[in-house]
Amino acid sequence: MPHSLTNAIVHNINTTIMNQKKNLTLITALLGTLSLHSLNASVELLNVSYDPTRELYTEFNKAFASHWKKQTGEDVTIATSHGGSGSQSRLIQDGGDADVATLALAYDIDAIREKGSTGAFDKPLLAKDWQSRLPHNSSPYTSTIVFLVRKGNPKNIKDWDDLIRDDVSIVTPNPKTGGGARWNFLAAWSYGLKKFGGDEAKTREFVSKIYKNALKNGLPAAARAGTIAFTERKQGDVSINWENEALLIQKKNPDYEIITPSVSILAEPPVAVIDANVDAKNTRKQATAYLEYLYTPEGQDIIGRNFYRPIDPVAKAKYAGQFKNLTLTSIADFGGWSKAQKTFFSDRGTFDQIIKGARK
Numbered sequence: 569m570p571h572s573l574t575n576a577i578v579h580n581i582n583t584t585i586m587n588q589k590k591n592l593t594l595i596t597a598l599l600g601t602l603s604l605h606s607l608n609a610s611v612e613l614l615n616v617s618y619d620p621t622r623e624l625y626t627e628f629n630k631a632f633a634s635h636w637k638k639q640t641g642e643d644v645t646i647a648t649s650h651g652g653s654g655s656q657s658r659l660i661q662d663g664g665d666a667d668v669a670t671l672a673l674a675y676d677i678d679a680i681r682e683k684g685s686t687g688a689f690d691k692p693l694l695a696k697d698w699q700s701r702l703p704h705n706s707s708p709y710t711s712t713i714v715f716l717v718r719k720g721n722p723k724n725i726k727d728w729d730d731l732i733r734d735d736v737s738i739v740t741p742n743p744k745t746g747g748g749a750r751w752n753f754l755a756a757w758s759y760g761l762k763k764f765g766g767d768e769a770k771t772r773e774f775v776s777k778i779y780k781n782a783l784k785n786g787l788p789a790a791a792r793a794g795t796i797a798f799t800e801r802k803q804g805d806v807s808i809n810w811e812n813e814a815l816l817i818q819k820k821n822p823d824y825e826i827i828t829p830s831v832s833i834l835a836e837p838p839v840a841v842i843d844a845n846v847d848a849k850n851t852r853k854q855a856t857a858y859l860e861y862l863y864t865p866e867g868q869d870i871i872g873r874n875f876y877r878p879i880d881p882v883a884k885a886k887y888a889g890q891f892k893n894l895t896l897t898s899i900a901d902f903g904g905w906s907k908a909q910k911t912f913f914s915d916r917g918t919f920d921q922i923i924k925g926a927r928k
Contacts, residue, residue: 610643611854616666618653618747618837619792620813624874625670631870632861636854644854652790653747660684660693660842667846667855670839672747674699675905677840691844698840707836708862709876712896713748713755715827716798716807716814723805727829728759731806732777739804740779741794742787743913747837749791750913752808755833757912758897762831772918780926782808799824810835815875815890828892836899 617625629646636644649656653672660666661684671677677698684693699706717725723736731738741749756778760771785803788794791810798807799817806827807814814826839859846852861867868880872887902908912918 610645611851613644613646613667613851613855613858614665615646615648615668615670615858616656616660616664617648617650617670618656618672619650619790620748620795620810620816621670621837622648622650622792623816624812624871624876627874628862628867628870631866632858635861635866636857642854644858646858650792652741652745652749652793654745655789665845665849666842667849667851668839668841668859670837670859672835672837673750673899673905674705674836674838675909676747677838678905680840680842691847693842693844694840695843698843699838701841702839702859703863704879705836706838706840707879708839708859708867709837709871709878711835711837711876712811712832712894713751713808713829713835714811714814714832714892715829716795716809716817717805717825717827719823719825721825721827725806725827727827728756728774728778728831729763731756731781731808732774733781736781736806737784737804738778738782738806738808739785739794739798740782740787740808741790743919746788746790746794748810748813748835749787749794750908751810751833751835753912753919754897754899754902754908755829755831756808758833758901759829759831762895772922776922776926779922783923783926811877811891812875819875828894831895831897834896834898 615625625648629648633644633646636642653676657669657671657676657679660669660680669677669680677694681692681694681696681698702708715725717723724730725736730736740752743749743753753775756775757771760774763774764770785797788797791813794807795809795813795817797803799821817824818826839862841852841855841859846855862871863880865880865882868878868883872878872883875890877891878884878887899905899908910917
């Protein structure tokens with residue numbers, strides 16, 4: 569074979585080998601890029617929450633996403649849905665794909681466990697022990713119920729007694745759809761029991777007069793809707809409202825004042841991972857970390873900045889100045905949420921009877 573032909577064959581072989589190496593290198597790099605992309609793929613969580621937590625979770629979600637990225641290298645985005653706590657609970661019960669629920673009261677999360685449709689893998693939506701998984705009965709913050717009035721307090725509202733006057737118009741949401749509204753009702757009932765020495769009949773009459781004045785403006789579906797009715801639509805003389813909501817309004821607008829009643833109730837909004845959903849979506853690790861982060865120093869500081877009462881002693885001391893001391897009853901005084909819900913807020917329960925009577 570001629571020497572020139574041999575050289576040509578060798579050259580072609582070398583060229584082929586070099587091209588194959590280049591292709592292999594390109595394929596390896598591509599696979600590496602795909603692998604890296606898979607490792608850093610964004611995880612999406614859905615937090616189904618109650619109405620006045622919008623500002624809280626806007627700030628908290630950003631903080632958690634940054635924390636999670638630094639800790640794991642993984643991007644996480646959190647969408648948050650807001651509405652009346654009872655309505656939000658029913659959305660999850662009916663198949664909503666929430667990773668976590670952060671609702672206004674424990675009954676609304678219990679209802680997900682008891683009434684929710686069966687999730688993936690024939691598994692209940694929520695485990696029975698959900699409330700014992702996190703500290704403080706899975707309530708990372710507390711609040712209470714206060715009154716919001718216009719600057720100068722033109723109707724001279726001082727306590728619950730003033731809310732039954734004929735010249736007072738009240739804004740308070742509907743307990744059938746809103747969680748804060750149920751706390752409002754029980755706070756009023758607590759005052760009545762104290763005022764009348766535990767007399768249920770007199771307490772019922774007293775609370776009935778409050779709701780007769782509330783019906784002048786209808787009953788908004790949720791707490792934020794009530795705030796909008798009072799502050800933007802200028803309905804009512806007083807808004808019975810979450811403490812955190814009232815403090816937020818006062819910070820934004822000096823045209824409003826807060827009246828702290830002599831008796832109110834300790835509101836303990838709980839949080840829970842929705843088991844069937846996170847297992848179906850493979851997001852349990854992220855969802856659990858998200859709720860645990862509420863209990864960290866940074867999470868508790870964000871909670872205090874947004875006018876919720878922190879449970880961590882350091883954050884509690886830091887933000888103590890923005891909260892008034894008052895006598896607080898608790899849901900335990902009503903026999904727990906299961907009993908309170910059945911007695912007061914079930915169909916044809918005490919609230920329904922009061923509204924029926926007030927409309928006559």
